[in-house]
Amino acid sequence: MSEHLLFLTGKLAEKQLRGILEKMQPEFTYTVHQLGVKVAALMTTDMILRRLKDTFGANRIIIPGRCRGDVESLAKELEITVERGPEELKDLPMYFGKEAHKYDLSRYSVKIFAEIVDAPNITVEEIVNRAHYYKNNGADVIDIGCLPSTDFPHMEEAIQALKQQGFTVSIDSLNNEDLLRGGKAGADYLLSLHENTLWIADEVAATPILIPETHEDLASLDRAIALMQAKNRPFIVDPILDPIHFGFTQSIVRYYEVRKNHPDIEIMMGVGNITELTHADTAGMNALLLGICSELNINQILATEVSRHACRSVKEADKARRIMFAAKEQDTLPKHIDSGLMALHETSPFPYSQDEIKELASQITDPSYRIQTSAEGVHIFNRDGLYTATDPFDLYPKLAVKDDVGHAFYLGVELARAEIAWQLGKRFNQDQPLDWGCATDVAEQAIDLHSFKSAGTTLAKK
Secondary structure: OOOEEEEEEOHHHHHHHHHHHHHHOOOOEEEEEEOOOOOHHHOEHHHHHHHOOOOOOOOEEEEOOOOEOOHHHHHHHHOOEEEEOOOOHHHHHHHHHHHOOOOOOOOOOOEEEEEEOOHHHOOHHHHHHHHHHHHHOOOOEEEEEOOOOOOOOOHHHHHHHHHHOOOEEEEEOOOHHHHHHHHHHOOOEEEEEOOOOOHHHHHOOOEEEEOOOOOOOHHHHHHHHHHHHHOOOOOEEOOOOOOOOOOHHHHHHHHHHHHHHOOOOEEEEEOHHHHOOOOOOHHHHHHHHHHHHHHHOOOEEEEOOOOHHHOOHHHHHHHHHHHHHHHHHOOOOOOOOOOOOOOOOOOOOOOOOHHHHHHHHOOOOOOOOEEEEEOOEEEEEEOOEEEEEOOHHHOHHHOOOOOOHHHHHHHHHHHHHHHHHHHHOOOOOOOOOOOOHHHOOOOOOOOOHHHOOOOHHHHHHO
């Protein structure tokens, strides 16, 4: 027996909703019920409870995506499942296409080591604050970065403070004394050891991250791996990711070779040499790098947020690892799983054509302005007419707002958003902020990111 769905809508959207459902030819049967409100977005769950007298034998009720109120309480009162549909009617086919296959983004395989690159130069309290910030954005391990020729008298205190608050900690240095001190203070990981410094691993319980003794020397890395395996000790290997034009492609080949030669070992990739040292948006870089990690079963990355343009790298890496895990598990492309990394563009930025907007505008009988975008530009309309432009300043002379400062200000804000959305190819919804994905989805934490001091000299050694 097929499922029967009840779609609740408003007067202006009813015709369009029926047309979309007819074209979908869904497997379920349905009833479309217009609830007596002109604009569907103005519907509330309280209004539905008051006005809906018949559920038409439905198994589920689909309400407008922008309907406000408590959906769970409404479902309990009506004794029927209630769901918010997509915010745009044009997204209904995709909504029901995805419904049959929801992706679980709660799981991942890659651990994120987030480095505090200038730990010797900041206080223990600041180190702990940054650790909470990184953890809230997805970090699994807090990496304490040492600096060359810089004293770090409070290293032990910092590590112990982090451990007392439940953090997993790594110490990051090429100085043997730093690594030995960090391991004895309770660090869980040591970055980084090579075959001639493996004696440090014998002195402490921390898990070492192994690097080649000299750059690109995979033979020395192989020997270090063999030594650790002979001791039956856990370890992680980092063949070193190089910056673009300074060996990047060849370093990817190294990772491939290490995985081919050692199918079962744990590997780390330090992504900062790409995200920090390439002036391009980091969301795409993290998606690609985590995709490589997924293919090569690299289960650790070292991430940094030094440059201002890379200030969301940990959050982006967290989103990317979840997307890649879900895609790999389901044997599918990393598409249409989550939009968190689509900061600048969208797969379907303009749900309505210019002709469809004209048809909607012809039905408007009130003075309130509606704003929409299509491939042709920004459209604003009310009962007095429809106007289209690619520059909002061209619209101002046509709008009856010269004597209403507040209304003019509101329309200015909305038209500016619409222009940005049109220029970038993003979805615009009036009265809603533009969706920048995880570029603005920042964990709340009392920490001043602008106070992060530049430590670019530490990146070259990662």
